[in-house]
Amino acid sequence: MSALPTNYLTPTGREEAWRFTPLKRIAGLHDPATSVADRISIALSGAVRPGFTINKVKSADIPAKSATDDAVIQRVRSGVAEVTHLEIGKEAIVAEPIILTRTPGNTSEFSRTVITAGAHSKATVIVENSGNATLGEEIEIRLEAGSNLTFVTLQEWSDTTIHLGRHHAIVGRDATFNSITVTVGGSLVRLLPTVEYSDQGGSAELLGLYFATDGQHLEHRVHVEHGIPNAKSRVTYKGVLAGDQARTVWIGDVFIRKNAEGTDTYELNKNLLLTDGARADSVPNLEIETGEIVGAGHASTTGRFDDEQLFYLMSRGIPMADARRLVIRGFFTEIINKIGNEVIEERLMSRIDGQLAKVGA
Amino acid sequence: MSQLVIKDLQVGVETEAGMTEILRGVDLTINSGEVHAIMGPNGSGKSTLAYSIAGHPKYTITGGTVTLDGVDVLEMSVDERAKAGLFLAMQYPVEVPGVSVANFLRTAATALRGEAPKVRTWVGEVKEAMSKLAMDPAFSERSVNEGFSGGEKKRHEILQMELLKPKIAILDETDSGLDVDALRIVSEGVNRVKAEQNLGIMLITHYTRILRYIKPDFVHVFAGGKIVEEGGPELADRLEEKGYAQYVKA
Numbered sequence: 001m002s003a004l005p006t007n008y009l010t011p012t013g014r015e016e017a018w019r020f021t022p023l024k025r026i027a028g029l030h031d032p033a034t035s036v037a038d039r040i041s042i043a044l045s046g047a048v049r050p051g052f053t054i055n056k057v058k059s060a061d062i063p064a065k066s067a068t069d070d071a072v073i074q075r076v077r078s079g080v081a082e083v084t085h086l087e088i089g090k091e092a093i094v095a096e097p098i099i100l101t102r103t104p105g106n107t108s109e110f111s112r113t114v115i116t117a118g119a120h121s122k123a124t125v126i127v128e129n130s131g132n133a134t135l136g137e138e139i140e141i142r143l144e145a146g147s148n149l150t151f152v153t154l155q156e157w158s159d160t161t162i163h164l165g166r167h168h169a170i171v172g173r174d175a176t177f178n179s180i181t182v183t184v185g186g187s188l189v190r191l192l193p194t195v196e197y198s199d200q201g202g203s204a205e206l207l208g209l210y211f212a213t214d215g216q217h218l219e220h221r222v223h224v225e226h227g228i229p230n231a232k233s234r235v236t237y238k239g240v241l242a243g244d245q246a247r248t249v250w251i252g253d254v255f256i257r258k259n260a261e262g263t264d265t266y267e268l269n270k271n272l273l274l275t276d277g278a279r280a281d282s283v284p285n286l287e288i289e290t291g292e293i294v295g296a297g298h299a300s301t302t303g304r305f306d307d308e309q310l311f312y313l314m315s316r317g318i319p320m321a322d323a324r325r326l327v328i329r330g331f332f333t334e335i336i337n338k339i340g341n342e343v344i345e346e347r348l349m350s351r352i353d354g355q356l357a358k359v360g361a
Numbered sequence: 362m363s364q365l366v367i368k369d370l371q372v373g374v375e376t377e378a379g380m381t382e383i384l385r386g387v388d389l390t391i392n393s394g395e396v397h398a399i400m401g402p403n404g405s406g407k408s409t410l411a412y413s414i415a416g417h418p419k420y421t422i423t424g425g426t427v428t429l430d431g432v433d434v435l436e437m438s439v440d441e442r443a444k445a446g447l448f449l450a451m452q453y454p455v456e457v458p459g460v461s462v463a464n465f466l467r468t469a470a471t472a473l474r475g476e477a478p479k480v481r482t483w484v485g486e487v488k489e490a491m492s493k494l495a496m497d498p499a500f501s502e503r504s505v506n507e508g509f510s511g512g513e514k515k516r517h518e519i520l521q522m523e524l525l526k527p528k529i530a531i532l533d534e535t536d537s538g539l540d541v542d543a544l545r546i547v548s549e550g551v552n553r554v555k556a557e558q559n560l561g562i563m564l565i566t567h568y569t570r571i572l573r574y575i576k577p578d579f580v581h582v583f584a585g586g587k588i589v590e591e592g593g594p595e596l597a598d599r600l601e602e603k604g605y606a607q608y609v610k611a
């Protein structure tokens with residue numbers, strides 16, 4: 001934990017971190033002059049089961065353990081009075097996913113959530129976001145020694161939603177963090193899926209998929225901070241864009257610090273552009289300060305529909321629209337299948353099908 | 362009875378230098394139950410002929426006609442050609458990541474039959490067809506052609522043909538990359554469909570060994586974008602012995 005910078009400034013759009021984001025479209029969430037309500041809009045779906053607890057805690061009693069220089073997140077931290085704290089007990093094995101559902105209010109809101117995975121626990125947490133929101137939020141995920149947490153966030157927002165968030169994991173000794181970030185809705189979504197390690201032997205897998213259609217801006221700024229020896233990270237994000245002014249941004253910052261010997265990391269971003277007028281920015285950024293690593297690599301591709309694949313499917317009688325749907329589903333399958341909940345998987349696939357049909361791609 | 366009639370077919374591809382002519386007037390008629398072997402040197406246009414009939418977007422038809430039972434094939438979209446009863450077993454089958462073989466086969470069968478096949482009978486049908494082609498049932502769950510060996514891809518093509526039951530099939534070098542056992546298994550598959558469906562076959566190959574299993578009624582020599590000689594099975598043996606030198610301009 002390091003102190004928050006005291007001199008943070010309101011972004012102007014010229015900063016490296018903000019240069020892709022249309023600040024006009026974030027409803028002043030970054031601007032101290034705009035007032036934002038403090039409201040707990042996230043709640044457990046279903047009943048509490050053995051193995052975990054969920055409580056509202058005074059923000060001052062559960063300060064953030066990680067540092068951020070993001071202006072919106074700093075406003076979230078100072079603007080929120082109460083935090084939702086989900087605690088998975090030490091050594092608890094929670095079989096069924098713990099589902100947190102957000103029901104946004106009518107005004108702009110800030111929200112803070114902390115998830116603690118107790119030592120040697122194992123659980124899956126799914127955060128469902130839908131409806132219309134203007135939301136600044138932070139979820140800090142603390143994985144204690146030997147814990148295993150699968151963390152899924154679903155951004156199935158309506159197409160007017162503005163969502164700026166940071167989902168930050170602190171991975172403890174020998175802990176395993178598997179995350180899946182799905183963004184298929186929203187007018188403007190800007191997420192910071194970030195990871196740091198607090199001890200050796202940790203492993204993080206960050207999977208993501210996004211699907212942007214007409215006028216949507218979907219931005220994911222992944223950051224993996226290897227500041228501890230012998231930790232592992234894998235990042236795979238896949239995006240599809242269709243329709244006029246569909247816009248996605250993917251940043252993959254992976255920093256391997258001088259003392260992070262034995263680091264093993266690989267990051268990949270693949271984008272599929274289905275129509276003209278869509279734009280995908282992809283910026284993998286790997287910085288290595290030590291030579292003593294196991295492996296480090298990155299790749300990024302942006303391409304069009306593969307005509308050969310469509311021809312192959314159609315030559316077996318499958319109509320064009322169905323062939324395209326199959327290829328898109330196939331593209332996302334490796335990520336969606338990892339959610340491990342058939343109802344959600346099928347819901348996401350049908351939403352993607354529906355949006356594809358809407359833009360006629 | 363079905364009949365595929367190719368008349369004076371001329372096909373080119375768009376290149377940076379403009380239209381490059383590949384097929385220069387192909388004439389060929391294939392009836393149900395007939396096997397037409399097409400043999401010819403590399404680059405002579407055999408795959409271009411196969412792809413043009415199937416409707417690959419890369420090729421531009423610049424002249425001639427293709428009809429199936431009197432209906433214009435060239436006017437049809439790619440999927441309509443399959444629905445009309447044409448099937449192309451490709452020289453290089455395409456990988457489709459994330460789409461399982463099971464899902465692919467079912468989607469194709471649904472499209473061709475106009476309704477989803479009954480789950481229970483369908484699963485049995487697929488299993489039986491796979492076992493006849495000595496394919497491990499585990500292939501069902503794998504992505505289409507992804508990581509398949511050359512021979513496995515070819516078996517998968519013939520599996521599709523067995524399940525989709527076309528009227529006319531074009532087999533583009535289905536024998537290439539098959540070991541002796543696989544060649545026999547695949548040939549038996551082709552002969553099975555031929556017997557059941559009275560299938561008409563265009564068999565593109567470089568080797569006579571497949572012709573020992575699938576007996577051709579006609580052999581056509583393809584060179585320079587057209588058929589330059591026609592004959593019976595004996596022509597294939599002569600080609601294997603003497604090569605294509607006499608057909609290719611120096």
Ligand SMILES: Nc1ncnc2c1ncn2[C@@H]1O[C@H](COP(=O)(O)OP(=O)(O)OP(=O)(O)O)[C@@H](O)[C@H]1O
Binds near residue numbers: 452
């Ligand atoms: N997109 C293209 N651009 C330029 N030339 C092409 C293109 N596609 C095919 N050709 C050319 O057309 C010719 C015919 O190719 P085709 O694949 O039909 O030959 P083939 O007879 O099937 O050969 P093989 O026996 O090697 O399979 C070749 O010279 C090939 O290079």
Ligand SMILES: [Mg+2]
Binds near residue numbers: 533
């Ligand atoms: Mg060929």
